[in-house]
Amino acid sequence: MSDTPKKVLVPADDLRTFSAALLQQGGLSPEHARTTADVFVWAALRGVDSHGIARVPAYLELLAKGVANARAEITVESTTPAAAVLDADRAPGPVALSAAADEAVKRAKATGIASVGVRRTVHTGAIGYYVSRIAEQGLVGLGFVAGMPNMGYTGVKGAAVATSPLAIAVPAQSHAPLVLDMATATIALGKIRQARASGTALPEGAAATEDGTPTTDPEQAVMPLPLGGAKGSGMSLAFELLTSVLVGAPIFSAFHSDDPQGRGHRQNALLIAVDPAAFGDPSAFTAAVDTTLGTLKSLPVTDGADGVFYPGERSAAVAVERGEKGVPVTPKVWRELTESAAKFGVEVPSV
Template sequence: MLLHAAPGLLQGSMAIHGALLAGVPMVVASSESTSYGDGPGQDPGGQWYRNLSVVGGPHGIAQPFTKWSNEAAGVHTLPAMVTRAAELAWRAPAGPAYLNIPLEILLEDWDGREAAPIVPPGSTHSSPEEVDPVAQMIREAAHPVIVTETAGREAGGFEALVAFAEAWNLPVVEPDSAVCGNFPRTHPLHAGSDIGPWMDEADLILLVNCRAPFYPPSRRPSKAQLRGFAAALLEKGGLRPEHARTTADVFVWAALRGVDSHGTARVPAYLELLAKGVANARPQITVESGAGAVAVLDADRAPGPVALTAAAEEAVTRARASGIAAVGVRRTVHTGAIGYYVSKIAEQGLIGIAFVAGMPNMGYTGVKGAAVATSPLAVAVPAESHAPLLLDMATATIALGKIRQARASGTPLPEGAAATEDGTPTTDPDKAVMPLPLGGAKGSGMSLAFELLTSVLVGAPIFAAFHSEDPAGREHRQNALLIAIDPAAFGDPAAFTAAVDATLATLKALTPADGARGVFYPGERSASVAERRAGEGAPVAAKVWRELTESASGFGISPPEVQV
């Protein structure tokens, strides 16, 4: 269904809501301007004059009466988003999905790509084999809760949910988005309409006929609010104001790109590192020059964002003069998302490469126990009109955080992803204590090579010290190597970025595999997420927000007022 801008959406809202109540799958789309001619780029023209009724897009208006509501981020991802909307509309419980396609995107040149085929929904009837694990999860959960929106729509659904909740003594939340009567509101197990309070203590949430996808409530501070709040906390934690802002920038960059594990969730951990003296709040950072294109930055245990940001700037300066530069970083603490630092190099039109070595926490092929680190690698290559290519990867098959998540949910781990304390591979999350290297000997070999290219090269070995008898060898620290390459030293830089664009465009024009949502290059999807979150705010999980506000209370800081 195509509607005319926000007025058409509002005029059709009752019919769309009726489709939600009746469980009718449909994709609804309309268009609004995001700039109204005031911003850079395409001018939407006089027809939009003074039409500022829905600044930011009408997808917020559509949210209460659709299953899913979103805004297209770019013409290149539009076909995939249309397919995604159709799949969400079709899946149980079926209903309308809404997509706002800004006028500026409609005015962009289309590259001719087609939408991927819609993947049919799976079965909505569980087999006994599927039901038993859920029952086991309910038995083991200390604070389970049911969330339902449309359980009462089907014949017998109301009575079945009552019997189910009573049999397990499970509280039932009916959010404001519920479209029919699902559970008696006078029943002692009816837990109201707000899932928010349950998010802090529930260890199992059962979604019974809920709109998909389901996301726990989260705070959505703006980019500026999030950066300011994080910087204020870090400054109160002891960092100099400029170092606090730099560290906050790295966290916010990761949060905007969807790398939440390295986003603002890291602020409490950094405050703890500063409080314990593991990270030096007032480091005396020094740069030791070797040859003109080489330097070593001694971080004096500065937080990684402070040290590696300085190293990236130093690498760019030296590469401008020499064509290529390498800056080693010695004795830093937790580097954060290393994709940030190579991205900053790419913003200057240079190619950025980074390696990091840390404390051993991963197995090595043929060795018992933790031997090497999950050392990451990042590469950023600037392009002309595309978002830069950004490859940011670790040498482990699975992240430590994923092991913790699997342990909490009781979900088996993939084969060959993790190991017990003595290095024996296991899929049991309760027995797993460390990840296994990516590609076996290849991943462990890369980690060892990165130790040589960073720690050993800058004169601060970690691996050998960790496995020695010296207790000091187990003290937390990390080392890094950042490389900047100036394309101008090899030829015409404009021709280089144009060729990068052509390469990426060629890749994206290749025929997608069956069932694939498109062809993407490294960093493309996270750049699209960043573009969207920059406008609507970066979500902060309820647990993380609670930790941030608790820290703020201790420091006497007022958290920003944000939407939930």
């Protein structure tokens, strides 16, 4: 009989209410706490546990230290109908980017396409959520994020650029939306930590030592390497230009300068919404998306594969299953959550 602690299963609605209560006790307003909890539970439902409920204790720490501003005054500046800049005032990413997604949808419905830059936010969470939020309104969503340099760059010693992600969501008619959500790194930092804890060797070309030397030794690895080498690092640099530099809040150049403030945690983003109605019949568009996805899935399957899947399809299926059976939470994360609940006097849901 195994003594390995088992994950607990918590109903998604209970987990959302519980997370929101903790975040509210951490200083967020009830509305912002619910918004942030929504993002975490969305990720947890889809199996993206690294950006799910495990983030609640980390956000409580960001709020307690003042890195995230619990009472941020978010403002929107615009000089043209199709574009705006949302200044987050260091609000948590889920709060800032949810507002930016809604702003992009509102503007795109009037102009056909719209973009909203997000300046000075703190940890955006799973950006697939925000483009999915746009797709739920029948629009195509695109998102880019730039953060603190923590990844190698081809030819540079040490950390140079960020593992900046991109996400695209395309609505369909009968299929689950296509949701592509990926980092520009070969593996996530969390995967390096997991490999170190388990003593498992890392894949070739996935991580590097502090000076940028590739290694498969998890004890020596401190940062991920870019996806596709120069391709991934080039994308990360481009996202810095499309987000941070575009909204007047450079991260990369400040990080590598002599200014000590340049290493303070922050992130910037750009969300774009495209209304298919601006290009023709929106129902014909989603029908054609269905046909495209169906065509992909009907292609011959290679030996040993369990099927052909498009981005976001399996995550959507996981969300259905977890929605019915409950969301698994690791013993470590559950312990941290219940400890925070005891500290704040928040009721713990049954599992």
